[in-house]
Amino acid sequence: MKNKLNLFLLISFLIALVLTIWLNYQVTNRVGDLSFNKEIDKSTFKVCDEKRIPQYYSTKSNYQGGKKAIKKELWKTTEQLNFGNSGFITFRFIINCNGKIGRFRIKTIDSELKENSFDSLKIKTLQASIIKLQKWNAGTWKDKTLDSYFVLNFKIEQGKITDIF
Amino acid sequence: MKVFLKILKVILTIVFFSYTLFVLYFLGLAPKEKRFKIAGHQQGVYLSQTMFNILTYQNPNYSDAYFEQSVPFNKRGDFATGFQLLNKAVELDPSLHLGYRGYMKLRFLRDYKKALFDLNRLDSLTPNFTDAPWGEDIDFLRGECHFGNKEYQKAIDCFNRNVKNNKEDWVDINTFTYLGMCEYELGNYEKSISEFNRVLKQSENTPEAHFGLAKAYLKLENLDKVNEHILKAEKSIDYKREDPYKEFQNEIYLEEITEFKQKMNQ
Numbered sequence: 001m002k003n004k005l006n007l008f009l010l011i012s013f014l015i016a017l018v019l020t021i022w023l024n025y026q027v028t029n030r031v032g033d034l035s036f037n038k039e040i041d042k043s044t045f046k047v048c049d050e051k052r053i054p055q056y057y058s059t060k061s062n063y064q065g066g067k068k069a070i071k072k073e074l075w076k077t078t079e080q081l082n083f084g085n086s087g088f089i090t091f092r093f094i095i096n097c098n099g100k101i102g103r104f105r106i107k108t109i110d111s112e113l114k115e116n117s118f119d120s121l122k123i124k125t126l127q128a129s130i131i132k133l134q135k136w137n138a139g140t141w142k143d144k145t146l147d148s149y150f151v152l153n154f155k156i157e158q159g160k161i162t163d164i165f
Numbered sequence: 166m167k168v169f170l171k172i173l174k175v176i177l178t179i180v181f182f183s184y185t186l187f188v189l190y191f192l193g194l195a196p197k198e199k200r201f202k203i204a205g206h207q208q209g210v211y212l213s214q215t216m217f218n219i220l221t222y223q224n225p226n227y228s229d230a231y232f233e234q235s236v237p238f239n240k241r242g243d244f245a246t247g248f249q250l251l252n253k254a255v256e257l258d259p260s261l262h263l264g265y266r267g268y269m270k271l272r273f274l275r276d277y278k279k280a281l282f283d284l285n286r287l288d289s290l291t292p293n294f295t296d297a298p299w300g301e302d303i304d305f306l307r308g309e310c311h312f313g314n315k316e317y318q319k320a321i322d323c324f325n326r327n328v329k330n331n332k333e334d335w336v337d338i339n340t341f342t343y344l345g346m347c348e349y350e351l352g353n354y355e356k357s358i359s360e361f362n363r364v365l366k367q368s369e370n371t372p373e374a375h376f377g378l379a380k381a382y383l384k385l386e387n388l389d390k391v392n393e394h395i396l397k398a399e400k401s402i403d404y405k406r407e408d409p410y411k412e413f414q415n416e417i418y419l420e421e422i423t424e425f426k427q428k429m430n431q
Contacts (some may be wrong), residue, residue, distance in 0.1 A: 005171065005174050005175065005178070006174070008178045009181075011172050012177075012178045012181035012182045012185070013177070013181050015185050016181040016182075016184050016185055017313055019184075019185055020189065023188065023212070024404045025211070026210070026211045026212035026215060027207075027210055027211070027212050027233045029210070029212070030209045030210055030211065030237075031209045031210075031214065031237040031238060031241055031243070032209070032237070032238075032241030032243060039228055050331075055209075055240065056238065056409075056410075057409040057410050058408065062421065065414055065418045065420035065421070066416060066418050067412045068412070068416070068418060068421070069418065069420060073303070087215055088244065088274065090242040090243075090244065091242075092241065092242045094309070107242060107243055107244070107245065109244050109245050111276075113244055113245060113248040113249075113274075114245060115245040124300065149241065151241065151242035153242070153275075154272070155274070155276075156273055165275055165412055
């Protein structure tokens with residue numbers, strides 16, 4: 001009887017422990033989180049608070065002059081590129097609390113909104129031109145600047161970039 | 166002491182099992198509407214996604230769950246996943262979700278043709294009813310689609326229909342801003358000015374209208390009016406149309422106004 005009770009206690013404890021660890025993982029991770037990957041991310045780019053990186057729409061992080069200004073500044077690069085097909089290239093990255101950007105991740109879709117692949121060298125050219133942009137405004141919360149995730153889309157029609165937003 | 170230890174063990178066993186049962190009930194057995202609400206409030210958190218996965222597994226026709234599950238993916242730039250879920254919601258209940266999908270294609274993807282297709286399909290499913298996808302009049306959204314496609318006369322027709330639907334004094338004033346922009350693009354500068362003035366009649370502090378007037382008066386070479394309205398645009402910029410999620414097609418920035426002024430002064 002005593003052994004049975006100990007066994008029940010052990011089993012119930014282990015199940016509760018595993019469940020708690022799983023729940024903790026479930027509530028501390030979010031769709032679109034970008035964790036540091038030493039294979040692709042520059043170690044010189046630092047976020048100010050790894051545990052708290054909200055989305056651009058919660059912090060009003062932006063580029064001076066909006067995406068219209070980005071479009072204007074990138075136009076020389078973008079008008080030279082031809083991706084062959086239609087679709088969208090989406091860059092997701094972090095604007096840190098000092099207004100620096102890094103930790104880029106890219107998703108591409110075709111015009112039917114299904115995952116596809118565009119020429120990776122041309123995507124790298126795009127990324128290099130984004131890195132050169134200097135007028136990022138870090139997000140703010142209660143008068144303090146903070147890190148935030150940002151999304152930048154490139155619309156491609158018949159190979160050419162026709163819009164950035 | 167032994168009895169106390171035994172009682173303690175029994176209590177702990179009950180507590181641990183109760184906790185497990187509570188979590189399992191919360192995830193898989195509570196009323197679906199309650200779970201939907203909780204998962205929706207935790208938008209983007211993995212637990213929310215897990216709860217939606219359980220909900221749609223248990224209720225394969227629960228279109229709202231697919232729709233709500235799609236939201237964080239699309240907001241965060243994972244459109245392949247987001248639209249896969251949203252397409253499922255539309256497939257299950259087109260009249261309920263086509264409007265939102267059209268809205269998303271318009272504002273988040275600027276895919277004007279496909280947005281228009283969804284909005285027109287929604288309209289055909291709801292005869293004699295003026296739809297308002299995501300709270301905006303369907304003709305206003307269709308007007309924005311045509312504007313994006315550079316089909317300015319079609320855009321004008323839609324925006325005018327929106328005015329008719331909602332009446333002059335109640336309609337979203339951006340309708341008049343777009344009408345002014347469309348007339349400007351068509352080279353009808355006098356008409357463009359009269360449309361922008363309809364905006365100002367409702368709200369003097371509308372920088373988009375003042376900026377539009379400055380551009381239209383420049384075409385008509387009325388420099389006094391250009392200066393008057395560019396200054397008013399600058400002064401009222403804090404009242405501009407903006408949204409935390411997306412840049413509007415007719416969104417303006419102080420930098421543009423400053424640049425315009427500098428060109429005027431050269």
